Amino acid sequence: MTETQTATASEVNRVSVIGAGTMGAQIAMVAALAGFSTDLIDIQDQQLEQARTGLAKRLDRDVQKGRRSQDEVDTAWARLNLTTDRDAAAKQSDFVIEAAVEDLGIKKSLFSELDELCPPHTILATNSSNIVSSRIAEATNRPEKVCNMHFFNPALVMKCVEVVPNPQTSAETVATTTALAEAMGKDPVQLHKEVPGFVANRLLNALRKEALDLYNKGIVDFQDIDTAAKTALGHPMGPFELMDLVGIDVVYLIRLAEYEQTGDPASLPDPAVKELYEAGRYGRKSGHGWYSYES
Ligand SMILES: NC(=O)c1ccc[n+]([C@@H]2O[C@H](COP(=O)([O-])OP(=O)(O)OC[C@H]3O[C@@H](n4cnc5c(N)ncnc54)[C@H](O)[C@@H]3O)[C@@H](O)[C@H]2O)c1
Incomplete structure (x- = not known):
């Protein structure tokens, strides 16, 4: 992989999810269940603990109801790393899904820092429902590798993922993001253009x-x-x-x-x-x- 290339779906091994709240915790577990080495990152240990407890409760229930096997769940936990060390995780990440608080200023500074930390091939996606990625992409030097990847709540259950390119997003980024959603067992919906609220x-x-x-x-x-x-x-x-x-x-x-x-x-x-x-x-x-x- 040369430095300027975008990660293809088969080159995505390690996924980082930023923000361990309602959405981030479940998105990270979706990635881990799908076989990706996953870092779930938050600024607060307490949020990570809450995410761990919430996920454990939900997955135990899934196992009891026969929706997943204990083995599948144990393997996913082994792939999931909960951490406050964002910088170390970002350096190894092939694909970032940002699910931090809905605040443009926070998202812009996060993306600018991630742009510095992540390898050049890494795609930086935001799960934001209301902030289109063109407003965030300008904070990076890789706007062609920035898009919205919008999951629905509860992310472990809901099949829809909207993939929304901004005017600068490359076709490769759209293709990898869509393929990643499919690899996570989702039914992605690909928008051709950015529009507030998506579909x-x-x-x-x-x-x-x-x-x-x-x-x-x-x-x-x-x-x-x-x-x-x-x-x-x-x-x-x-x-x-x-x-x-x-x-x-x-x-x-x-x-x-x-x-x-x-x-x-x-x-x-x-x-x-x-x-x-x-x-x-x-x-x-x-x-x-x-x-x-x-x-
Ligand atoms: N809640 C929903 O139903 C829903 C659905 C789809 C998309 N979204 C989008 O997902 C994103 C997250 O929403 P949520 O409901 O999960 O929020 P939330 O408030 O439950 O969680 C946000 C988390 O981000 C963490 N955080 C804040 N700043 C951070 C930083 N700089 N680095 C790392 N972590 C940080 C917080 O500690 C918190 O744990 C938003 O952009 C929202 O638009 C939400």
Whole structure:
């Protein structure tokens, strides 16, 4: 491999996942289960411990339910290294998946430092849902090796991975990222162009917007909208049930962040969602959202 080449899928042996939170912990285990030597990196030992405990609980349950063998799980644990030594891990990494906090400043400085530390062939991907990689690529000297690789929560279960190139991303980077997602047992979706929200979340937002519009106009109760989504469209849950699951606070704050970026009043949170947010009705996590979960 010459220094300027991009790692091909077969040359990816070691994967680094940055950030051991909700997404990073499971993405790292997906990589380890798929046979990659994997470093899961965080700045806090406590986050790594939480990741270890959370993953152990989930995988033990998978073994008990016969979804995975104990042997498969033990081998994956042996391939997974949990560490705060980012620099040592980055130096050996063929592919980085960044899943740190959703903060442009943090991501830019991380990518700039990773660019210095990682071998020249290494692809630097971000799992960000809202920050397109063109905003991060400029912090590196390898924008052609930067893209979004967007997993869904829970990453151990959800099959979709969106591969999103920025205008400078090379075809080789897209090919390796897509092949890596496939090697991880996922069904990658390849976008040709960068667009905020990518594909799945745009579809979800369109459905949610229409559902809220029908409800706000007093045309139909929200429970009946959920029923129609399930019984006519075959969705596993309706848009209001899904908002409660994701968290009304998350739904509200994502729209607010979007408004702050676009300045477009159409991006503002829906008034009914705002009302629930201000009343502290965050959905399942608070016992009350659109529905009540107190019983
Ligand atoms: N939560 C979701 O449902 C979801 C789904 C898809 C994509 N994403 C994206 O994944 C990313 C992570 O989201 P999350 O929900 O897992 O966040 P989280 O808050 O659960 O975890 C973030 C982790 O990053 C760590 N971290 C912060 N700065 C760091 C640094 N400089 N180096 C290493 N680690 C650092 C934190 O300690 C924390 O453990 C975000 O970009 C988000 O947009 C989230």
